[in-house]
Amino acid sequence: RFPYSQLRAARRLKSDFAFVFDIDGVLIRGKKPIAEARSALESLNKNKIPYILMTNGGGVLEREKANEVTRITNCSKINPLQVVQSHTPMKALTRDKKFQRVLVVGGDGDNSRQVAYEYGFKDVVMPIDIVKANKSVSPHCMYTTHDFELYAKPVDLDKPIDAILVFNDPRDMSSDIQIVQDLLNSQNGVCGTKRSIKSVADPTEPSIPILFSNNDYVYANDFPLPRFGQGAFRIITETLYNHTNKLEPSQNLQSLIMGKPFKLQYDFAHHVLIDWNEKISSGDTESQQILPYLGEVPEQTPFKKIYMVGDNPESDIKGAHDHGWESVLLRTGVYKDEDWDDIIARPSVGVFDNVEDAVKHVLRANG
Ligand code: G3P
Ligand code: MG
Incomplete structure (x- = not known):
């Protein structure tokens, strides 16, 4: 029974x-x-x-x-x-195989690359790879020789990148700002190219999509005052993109914000x-x-x-x-x-x- x-x-x-x-x-x-x-x-x-x-x-x-x-x-x-x-929900993005080659931004060393591979992304580029391939991309970068040896992987700069995934707060902020802006304004995600904004139907739409994994303007660590988080980087990214492309005050860079x-x-x-x-x-x-x-x-x-x-x-x-x-x-x-x-x-x-x-x-x- x-x-x-x-x-x-x-x-x-x-x-x-x-x-x-x-x-x-x-x-x-x-x-x-x-x-x-x-x-x-x-x-x-x-x-x-x-x-x-x-x-x-x-x-x-x-x-x-x-x-x-x-x-x-x-x-x-x-x-x-x-x-x-x-960024855990980004696992779901690998199901439809839409993004084959992604730029992953943020996090210590190349930890975020390992996370993206484990999620199922097939080709993961990080800003450090691009800077190592061509140091003039980010003339004031803070990467050391040790960083390049440990974390950078060889990259073909002529191969297009399908999307930018910001996994975590930038560490070398000036390199990340530069490379992200380059790609948002590139010809179809190819590093070192620039599209003509006049030929773009909707200037708020970047050349390749950008996804921010969180929007925290500040967060709490052991310092007495809150610290800037990824949301601050999102504001910088939007401000520079909007300024570069002379968008109207009512317009803004299109992105997907998670978290x-x-x-x-x-x-x-x-x-x-x-x-x-x-x-x-x-x-x-x-x-x-x-x-x-x-x-x-x-x-x-x-x-x-x-x-x-x-x-x-x-x-x-x-x-x-x-x-x-x-x-x-x-x-x-x-x-x-x-x-x-x-x-x-x-x-x-x-x-x-x-x-x-x-x-x-x-x-x-x-x-
Ligand atoms: O970088 C961490 C921060 O953005 C917030 O973390 O655990 O308070 O959501 P949490
Ligand atoms: Mg919290």
Whole structure:
């Protein structure tokens, strides 16, 4: 006889709410832990409440980010399948093989190249390759001989690049600015060429598409004041492109911006959360992750509530607010109480001193 009572009991054991944690300013700050992170995550592990981490950071593989957060917070091992970085949804771009050859920008060394290869991109060029091939591309570059030896790969500059993918904050900003602008204004993505803007039907459309993996103007590290992030680079990129092409004040460079607070990222994270929930419910956390297409909205969800716990009102809280999640704002990162009157979106649950207080509150509220 089918064990209906066990099935009912198992269903009762499954949580109908889940957490999504931001990383920088919630679990860690720079390379330092936020003291309460460990106990917050352990209480969820103990209570079998599903959670994933969604960060606008990146530039490393998901398993490295999972290991980094585990090591810094000293919590039980976080699975790479629980990690959504800003560029993680770009995995979906390799499905239709539209972009064969991409310029990947940002991150330490050539880590982002390794990430892009692991995602399935076949030919990945980085700015350092271009500068090594022709140093006059970026006369004031900060790369050392050691960097060139370690990270640059030979590149054929005459071969067109199909798209620019900004994976993480630029390290050698002047080289990245120059090379990105060159390609946006090139003839079909060929380095060292320039299209005539007069022959272009829509001047806001660059020669090749550019995708920014996040739009964080600032983020929190261990410095007392917030630091500029990829969003600042996006503004620089747009400003230079608009200026070069003499666009009207009402016009702007076309681009795709991913990461929090955008719907694409929240839908993607929702899929990851559902997949992770299935895995922990079945006890099989080794099976392959089932990923959506870019922009696919989950059709069904086991969760009545998803709690986004973040420190940045503009990304974490705005995204949760716009896409139907609950939200909790913390005082351990970007947000300061004096910002309250001006914040872009208010957290549905409230403001807390740290992640542990927030988790305790939500657990109590859900009985
Ligand atoms: O570069 C990291 C930063 O943009 C934000 O990270 O974890 O606060 O979304 P996070
Ligand atoms: Mg943050």
